[in-house]
Amino acid sequence: MLDTARDALRTIFGFPDFRGVQAQVVARVLAGERTLAVMPTGAGKSLTYQLPATLMEGTCVVVSPLIALMHDQLRAAEAVGIRAATLTSADSNRADTIDRFRAGALDLLYVAPERASGEGFRNLLSQAKLCLFAIDEAHCVSEWGHDFRPDYRLLRPLLDRFADVPRLALTATADAHTRADILDQLGIAPDGLIVAGFDRPNIRYAITPRDNTTRQIADLVAAQPGPGIVYAPTRAATEKLAEMLGRGGRAVRAYHAGLDPAIRAGNQAAFVASEDMVMVATVAFGMGIDKPDVRFVAHAGLPKSIEAYYQETGRAGRDGDPAEAHLFWGADDFARARQRLGEVEPHRQAGERQRLAALAGLVETAECRRAILLRYFGETPPEACGNCDNCLAPPATVDASVVAQKYLSAVFRTGQMFGSGYVEQVLTGQSSERSLTNGHEALSVWGVATADEAALLKPVGRALLLRDALRTNAHGGLEFGPGARGLLKGGETLRLVVPPKRERRRRGGGTA
Ligand code: ADP
């Protein structure tokens, strides 16, 4: 069976062999077994249903959440001669597609989940032979997943209506909870789970606290000659950063959903064709783009989750040559993420909180970044990879528990209403009109930080926010969060990576 498939792989797709778990997944599909394949982006998920669809009698129904993505896949399938069509509200040739389906002249039929659940569609499916249900982005079925879509819940009745048709669920999302939920929701037995290796050994991971984003990213861009992507959190930040980076003489374009479609498409095409262009983009950029020689991916802010980080950094180095992924983060990213958490529907909060905690663990660690990533994806990697910032230059750590206690005391004694800058002023005893009027210079915490401790105040403030020991109120003032107690009273320790010595800011004109 697999030999026939391998022949088809060569003749139809022109690939010499399967990659990774593809063979395993294809074999299960051909044997009619229900399967959940967890494979990272770029691992070749589409092939695992496209290939069987060409070999098996009948049509493979592909459920996919994004019309744009469907059309990309349609084009790719048609390019290798697979008979495929999409059935969406955006298609004007629906009648023709339905005719082709009924006549058994389609290998693949792409549909959106909301259509799949309709009565009319169910009737349509009973009018021709089906060979497979492929459910793309299957994590959308889980409330534990990072992208729950209620429409996906409507798939189960359809799948069960055609219970003899094998089902193949596909996702790049990998936390254990979500996986178990997908299996459950889609009626796939636990032994139908196949997980691909997630390691991308040629990508060097580095994660640094933000200090001057523009300068940090400009330095990174200057050191990297090849094409690269810089992810910025907002449309405005994208344009601003693109403008600043462009001043260095490098070819730089911006990409976000607010741009005129023609300009956006033009920028994307220019990037794909270029050998040294930097694309400053929101996360809208990158999906469905096949550019193997991206040499670096930088994040100017915290990604949404570890999955998102993995997926976005995974756009670097698909050709297997060395590539770099550099994330710059700030405590305010976590504060904002936590705020958004409050707006999430109650049933999704636990999952979101866990995702955020995992991200905090990744950015804060003094251990191997890759080990943390791969462990998150359920693998058991070696303790050190030799190709991340922490492996290459193991950071020294300090016990910052006492500084943390002083910091929290200062926040408490000043009434839980001032921002980090002022709290630092109090702790280092820098007199100002404000501290005088507030009467804070008489407090026991006034000037209580030693010179060594003063250097730790910023990272400690960041760590406290990240641990939810401190929270920011609507006016930027710091107040206690649930994590404060353990550090103040519960004997918890706070170990921190020693902050890197920064270049002293140049002061114009002065003599030392
Ligand atoms: P995913 O959906 O998992 O992100 P795709 O299905 O888009 O990945 O495939 C990623 C790329 O890998 C595509 O360019 C595809 O043609 C290529 N590819 C898939 N399978 C193979 C293979 N066995 N050998 C070589 N290239 C492959």
Ligand code: ZN
């Ligand atoms: Zn490492």
